[in-house]
Amino acid sequence: MDLLSNKWITNLLVCALFVGASCNSVEKKIYVHLNYTVPCVRLLNATHQIGCQSSLSGDVGVLHVLESEENLDWVLSSGPNPPYMVILESSLFTRSVMMKLKNGSSRVAGIVVVAPNTNPVEGFSPHTSCPNENTGVYSESYDPTLAHCNVTVWNPLGNGLSYEEYDFPIFSLKDDNDTQVIRQCYLNHNQAVNGSSPRYPLCAMQLYSHMSAVTDTATCMRRNDINFSISPEMVCDPLGDFNVWASTRPLNNTEKGHKMWEKVVIAAARLDSRSFFFDVAPGAESGASGFITLLAAAHALRNVTQEAQPNRTIFYTFFQGETFDYIGSSRMVYDMENNQFTVDLDNVHSVLEIGQVGLHGESRLWLHSDPVSRRNSSVNEEVRKLIENLQSAAAGLGFTVGEAGFSQPLPPSSFQRFLRARQIPGVVIENHQLNFTNRYYESMYDNAEYLNVSYPPNLTPEEQLKFVTDTAKALTEVATMVARALYVQAGGAENQQDNINADRQIVSQMLYGFLVRSNNSWFQQLIPSDLTSHLTDRPTNFYVGVNQQSSEPTLLVQYLLANLTGSAINITQENCQNQREDENDKESKHMFTYMWVQGAAPPNNTKREGFCVRSTVRLSRAVSPAFELRDYTSKDYSTWTESRWKSIKGRIFLVASHELEMLTLGVGVGVLLASLLLTYIISSKADILFSSGREPT
Ligand SMILES: *[C@@H]1O[C@H](CO)[C@@H](O)[C@H](O)[C@H]1NC(C)=O
Ligand SMILES: *[C@@H]1O[C@H](CO)[C@@H](O)[C@H](O)[C@H]1NC(C)=O
Ligand SMILES: *[C@@H]1O[C@H](CO)[C@@H](O)[C@H](O)[C@H]1NC(C)=O
Ligand SMILES: *[C@@H]1O[C@H](CO)[C@@H](O)[C@H](O)[C@H]1NC(C)=O
Ligand SMILES: *[C@@H]1O[C@H](CO)[C@@H](O)[C@H](O)[C@H]1NC(C)=O
Ligand SMILES: *[C@@H]1O[C@H](CO)[C@@H](O)[C@H](O)[C@H]1NC(C)=O
Ligand SMILES: *[C@@H]1O[C@H](CO)[C@@H](O)[C@H](O)[C@H]1NC(C)=O
Ligand SMILES: *[C@@H]1O[C@H](CO)[C@@H](O)[C@H](O)[C@H]1NC(C)=O
Numbered sequence: 001m002d003l004l005s006n007k008w009i010t011n012l013l014v015c016a017l018f019v020g021a022s023c024n025s026v027e028k029k030i031y032v033h034l035n036y037t038v039p040c041v042r043l044l045n046a047t048h049q050i051g052c053q054s055s056l057s058g059d060v061g062v063l064h065v066l067e068s069e070e071n072l073d074w075v076l077s078s079g080p081n082p083p084y085m086v087i088l089e090s091s092l093f094t095r096s097v098m099m100k101l102k103n104g105s106s107r108v109a110g111i112v113v114v115a116p117n118t119n120p121v122e123g124f125s126p127h128t129s130c131p132n133e134n135t136g137v138y139s140e141s142y143d144p145t146l147a148h149c150n151v152t153v154w155n156p157l158g159n160g161l162s163y164e165e166y167d168f169p170i171f172s173l174k175d176d177n178d179t180q181v182i183r184q185c186y187l188n189h190n191q192a193v194n195g196s197s198p199r200y201p202l203c204a205m206q207l208y209s210h211m212s213a214v215t216d217t218a219t220c221m222r223r224n225d226i227n228f229s230i231s232p233e234m235v236c237d238p239l240g241d242f243n244v245w246a247s248t249r250p251l252n253n254t255e256k257g258h259k260m261w262e263k264v265v266i267a268a269a270r271l272d273s274r275s276f277f278f279d280v281a282p283g284a285e286s287g288a289s290g291f292i293t294l295l296a297a298a299h300a301l302r303n304v305t306q307e308a309q310p311n312r313t314i315f316y317t318f319f320q321g322e323t324f325d326y327i328g329s330s331r332m333v334y335d336m337e338n339n340q341f342t343v344d345l346d347n348v349h350s351v352l353e354i355g356q357v358g359l360h361g362e363s364r365l366w367l368h369s370d371p372v373s374r375r376n377s378s379v380n381e382e383v384r385k386l387i388e389n390l391q392s393a394a395a396g397l398g399f400t401v402g403e404a405g406f407s408q409p410l411p412p413s414s415f416q417r418f419l420r421a422r423q424i425p426g427v428v429i430e431n432h433q434l435n436f437t438n439r440y441y442e443s444m445y446d447n448a449e450y451l452n453v454s455y456p457p458n459l460t461p462e463e464q465l466k467f468v469t470d471t472a473k474a475l476t477e478v479a480t481m482v483a484r485a486l487y488v489q490a491g492g493a494e495n496q497q498d499n500i501n502a503d504r505q506i507v508s509q510m511l512y513g514f515l516v517r518s519n520n521s522w523f524q525q526l527i528p529s530d531l532t533s534h535l536t537d538r539p540t541n542f543y544v545g546v547n548q549q550s551s552e553p554t555l556l557v558q559y560l561l562a563n564l565t566g567s568a569i570n571i572t573q574e575n576c577q578n579q580r581e582d583e584n585d586k587e588s589k590h591m592f593t594y595m596w597v598q599g600a601a602p603p604n605n606t607k608r609e610g611f612c613v614r615s616t617v618r619l620s621r622a623v624s625p626a627f628e629l630r631d632y633t634s635k636d637y638s639t640w641t642e643s644r645w646k647s648i649k650g651r652i653f654l655v656a657s658h659e660l661e662m663l664t665l666g667v668g669v670g671v672l673l674a675s676l677l678l679t680y681i682i683s684s685k686a687d688i689l690f691s692s693g694r695e696p697t
């Protein structure tokens with residue numbers, strides 16, 4: 001028995017004798033708590049559960065750093081000390097390795113994926129190859145030949161890992177000191193030296209990510225109801241957040257289901273994204289490229305729509321939860337159909353959606369439309385006009401727009417949910433003609449690096465915020481095209497087009513704010529002082545989550561949209577916060593939103609000067625109608641829920657062999673028995689032992 005094991009026993013005995021202080025110090029020596037752990041969590045839909053979880057007390061396994069796929073044999077069959085906690089370099093985080101580990105789960109305690117510092121060149125997408133396959137418009141009843149990505153597999157790199165179920169925990173660690181500690185511990189204790197099995201004590205890791213929900217959404221919602229009657233303890237929550245919208249003409253938001261005389265042109269983009277792991281969803285191309293473009297277009301249209309209001313209202317909308325079976329758009333369409341929304345479906349003139357529009361140095365964008373609704377000649381006519389409109393808006397800009405194949409269905413897009421309800425003319429702008437060009441769809445690599453948002457070295461954060469990258473220039477041009485096309489689409493005069501230009505400075509700042517650091521001087525000015533704690537020094541996480549209040553991305557887009565489309569007005573903070581322009585005003589709250597933001601500090605002063613922003617920006621609930629209808633097995637609406645959990649953490653420590661553990665236990669039991677015996681003897685012989693000191697009765 002080596003020195004350490006002896007120490008262990010000594011410690012244990014010391015511990016047994018002096019319970020308290022000395023035990024704590026033992027724990028500190030043995031355990032290293034891991035910082036910055038990012039888990040994969042459990043999600044459920046109508047029929048399945050996906051994601052990961054540990055047992056209630058955490059899963060423990062002997063560390064094994066996997067060197068190659070062949071090396072899996074050690075974990076799955078030959079290694080002598082199962083179960084193993086497998087450490088994977090990102091290059092081994094493939095479907096084939098993961099499926100083998102999943103199949104051998106009795107010998108796998110968990111997996112840790114080391115996130116690399118640069119993106120893998122070969123591409124990686126843990127999403128499905130046909131995103132939102134069952135909840136878009138293309139079903140057997142709409143057109144069977146277009147269903148299930150029959151014509152175009154949109155995300156051919158999608159390996160589906162995010163949609164598998166694992167019955168062990170999976171964490172991601174940044175490649176930094178934590179990972180170095182793990183590798184060192186493995187090298188020092190666990191590495192098999194020329195074929196012989198490693199000797200105890202071994203380096204082990206414990207991961208906690210126990211999930212409360214099981215089976216499917218119906219089961220966990222039922223359990224929620226039962227639990228709620230006893231104590232307000234939930235096991236799962238519906239995924240959801242808020243959609244953000246604004247209109248170029250103020251609409252009476254108190255009046256729902258209102259048939260207006262004027263039509264609206266919907267300009268849409270999606271806000272959310274996801275990745276395999278819970279809280280890293282940078283969504284640079286899949287979400288941010290589109291919504292930043294739309295925000296910049298809305299800004300470009302502010303002056304011209306105020307001066308020469310076109311006949312149709314432009315309705316900007318940013319959908320949340322689209323990744324999970326179109327939560328945001330399906331809810332808005334549902335509300336429109338049920339007279340619960342400011343705009344009625346009958347008032348929708350057309351839809352222009354901005355999808356993934358990062359140009360990556362290319363100079364082509366593609367316009368996608370729905371071949372089925374275009375069989376109707378009036379819809380076809382409108383779609384054709386919109387396409388021509390976009391093409392002429394792009395004239396003179398740095399790229400061309402082509403029409404994607406006529407017989408090809410729409411890519412995954414919110415517009416599909418409008419088409420499910422009504423044959424509305426519309427176009428989706430993308431940077432791909434066929435399958436996605438995005439090689440990192442819904443993965444943690446869809447980040448600033450992939451969008452080429454990078455800065456020269458030695459710039460301060462403030463200089464980076466202002467720095468205009470090539471990506472910003474390209475997106476600005478796209479935003480200019482979108483803005484010009486929207487103006488004409490809304491009935492505005494074509495000769496105004498040259499006055500409509502997006503601002504590259506604004507686009508640069510938004511790219512920096514969402515993809516690099518939301519805690520920057522610009523975003524700080526745009527939000528109220530009580531929300532500054534939401535700003536972070538990391539890229540924004542666009543995973544939709546289960547927020548009762550709006551999440552960070554929703555909030556940022558809401559205040560940005562207000563700043564970019566609204567106007568600053570000179571009223572008191574009190575009136576602003578009470579949603580009115582002056583004391584006697586009872587009407588304006590129906591038409592406008594007033595937000596008191598903290599503004600900037602003037603030079604030579606540290607105190608910020610707040611002001612009031614009046615805009616038409618509103619939030620609308622983005623929770624799937626399935627939960628409204630309590631139809632948890634719905635085939636039409638998203639049924640995704642997220643499990644609750646208590647703690648997510650990981651630690652590493654040394655474990656002794658089973659023999660030693662048995663010995664320790666034996667010693668412990670021995671000590672216990674001896675003391676029981678002693679107690680028995682003492683108490684039974686108490687008369688004799690303590691007789692002298694007794695009081696007479
Ligand atoms: C799963 O493991 C079993 C043995 O445990 C093996 O027979 C089977 O081939 C494996 N399946 C796959 C798909 O690897
Ligand atoms: C795919 O579409 C073709 C026609 O384009 C059709 O013949 C075929 O049956 C379809 N396949 C499926 C699986 O629906
Ligand atoms: C994706 O489409 C491109 C053409 O746009 C094609 O060259 C490529 O092979 C496709 N990729 C896959 C995996 O199908
Ligand atoms: C639930 O998710 C699983 C895994 O992605 C999928 O196979 C299944 O079709 C989904 N069920 C419904 C009703 O959407
Ligand atoms: C990582 O370790 C190095 C050297 O051990 C140290 O200089 C550095 O500050 C550590 N970094 C962090 C983030 O702890
Ligand atoms: C985690 O952070 C704590 C305090 O910030 C530090 O003491 C500890 O060494 C860190 N753990 C690792 C593995 O770096
Ligand atoms: C908005 O609608 C509400 C409810 O119908 C009505 O009371 C209010 O007067 C309207 N306001 C305006 C400015 O139209
Ligand atoms: C909009 O108008 C204001 C003044 O009315 C002007 O300062 C601003 O530069 C204009 N913005 C654009 C983008 O033209």
Ligand SMILES: *[C@@H]1O[C@H](CO)[C@@H](O)[C@H](O)[C@H]1NC(C)=O
Binds near residue numbers: 311491
């Ligand atoms: C817009 O409305 C004005 C006045 O109501 C009308 O004269 C004009 O023809 C309309 N323009 C379009 C494009 O419908």
Ligand SMILES: *[C@@H]1O[C@H](CO)[C@@H](O)[C@H](O)[C@H]1NC(C)=O
Binds near residue numbers: 567
């Ligand atoms: C938008 O924010 C800027 C500060 O970056 C401020 O100067 C401007 O007045 C704001 N505009 C509105 C309409 O809030």
Ligand SMILES: *[C@@H]1O[C@H](CO)[C@@H](O)[C@H](O)[C@H]1NC(C)=O
Binds near residue numbers: 570
């Ligand atoms: C705002 O209004 C107050 C009083 O109504 C006035 O004193 C002040 O000069 C105004 N500020 C600006 C910037 O117009």
Ligand SMILES: *[C@@H]1O[C@H](CO)[C@@H](O)[C@H](O)[C@H]1NC(C)=O
Binds near residue numbers: 603604
């Ligand atoms: C700011 O302070 C500096 C020195 O403290 C002074 O020279 C300068 O004039 C001040 N500027 C303003 C705008 O007050």
